[in-house]
Amino acid sequence: MSDxxxxxxxxxxxxxxxxxxxLSKSLSNKTRGSNRYEKARLRIAKFHAKLKDTRTDFLHKLSTKIICENQTIVLEDLNVSGMVKNRKLSRAISDLGWRQFRTLLEGKAEKYGRDFRVISRWEATSQTCSCCGFKGGKLELSVREWECLNCGAKHDRDENAAINILVAGGQSETLNGRGGKRKTTAKVAAACVSDSYAKQNVNPPRS
Ligand SMILES: [Zn+2]
Known part of the structure; x- marks a missing residue:
């Protein structure tokens, strides 16, 4: 994140x-339509349901936290379906549930009157120095830290990109048409927080 x-x-x-x-090996050893096949198929379905629960639970908590703590949320429109076609990235990305994360953020932004923006995937957010604006060229995915050739600033790849995304978001159209008009009031924020804690069945921390 940009902070x-x-x-x-x-x-x-x-x-x-x-x-x-x-599990999948066990399924492929069984005869289609047999009782044993059905049992193995069911075990795989349950396995997938469990993975999905873990992801969804985490993404719900994270998106609620982000929405509660920020008035403006800017995401980069990553080409998720295109990336999922890349076999190397595919499993890792699907495992994280990026698409679902965006959908959750968008829905909660609408619900709590936050300004939700998405910037184009063609912005050079990773390669641009967030201090001076110098474009350093494409970085391999494995490069996690780099130094600007122009101003010498040292960057964490993701943090630098996140700052650029936030800046680009300031110049973009707001997606839900609420940009700038609404301000977070203490009341809205408190309602948002207690609502989210209620949903998670936990008590809010004492402040
Ligand atoms: Zn620089």
């Missing part, structure tokens, strides 16, 4: 990949 926060997302499939392979 430097990093979020460690659960990767439920990565964690249970051995179990997944075992």
């Amino acid at each position: 430097g926060t990093k979020v460690d997302a659960p990767k439920p499939l990565k964690k249970r990949i051995k179990k997944y392979r075992k």
Whole structure:
């Protein structure tokens, strides 16, 4: 995020990949339509449902937190379906549930009167220095830190990109048409927080 926060997302499939392979191997050994096949198929369905629950639970909590703490949220329109076609990235991205994350943020922004914006995927957010605007050229995905050749600023790849996304978002059209008109009031924020805690069945921390 643009404030430097990093979020460690659960990767439920990565964690249970051995179990997944075992389950699908067991399915492929059975005769289609047999009782044993049905049982194995069911086990896989349950396995997938569990992964989905883990992802959804995490994404709900994260999106609620982001919406509660920020008036304006800017995302980069990453080409998720295009990236999922790239076999290397495919499993990792699907495992994180990026598409669902965006949908959740969008819905909650609407509900709580936040300004939700999406900037084009063609902005050079990773390669531009957020301090001086110098474009350093394309970075391999493995490069996580870099130094600007122009001003010498040292960047964390993701944080630098997030700052550029936020700046680009300031110049873009607002998606839900509420840009600038609404301000977060303490009341809205408090309602938002208690609502989210109620949904998660936990008590809000005492302040
Ligand atoms: Zn620079």
